[in-house]
Amino acid sequence: MNNPFRSIRVFSRETWDELLKCTWPTWGELRDSTVVVVVAVAIMGLFTSISDFSLTQVVVLFTDWVS
Numbered sequence: 617m618n619n620p621f622r623s624i625r626v627f628s629r630e631t632w633d634e635l636l637k638c639t640w641p642t643w644g645e646l647r648d649s650t651v652v653v654v655v656a657v658a659i660m661g662l663f664t665s666i667s668d669f670s671l672t673q674v675v676v677l678f679t680d681w682v683s
Contacts, residue, residue: 641649
């Protein structure tokens with residue numbers, strides 16, 4: 617039977633070793649990426665709102681036309 621504490625220790629060490637291999641972004645890269653994400657979310661939100669409003673008006677128009 618394997619010792620669970622040894623498995624946890626091995627896993628933790630391997631995780632730490634992999635994290636040391638990572639290339640972390642600079643503050644400038646992080647800021648630029650954040651701006652891109654915020655702008656993209658704003659554009660998608662605006663698109664979704666306009667689409668929702670337009671489709672609602674089309675459905676209301678058709679339901680009034682049929683009634």
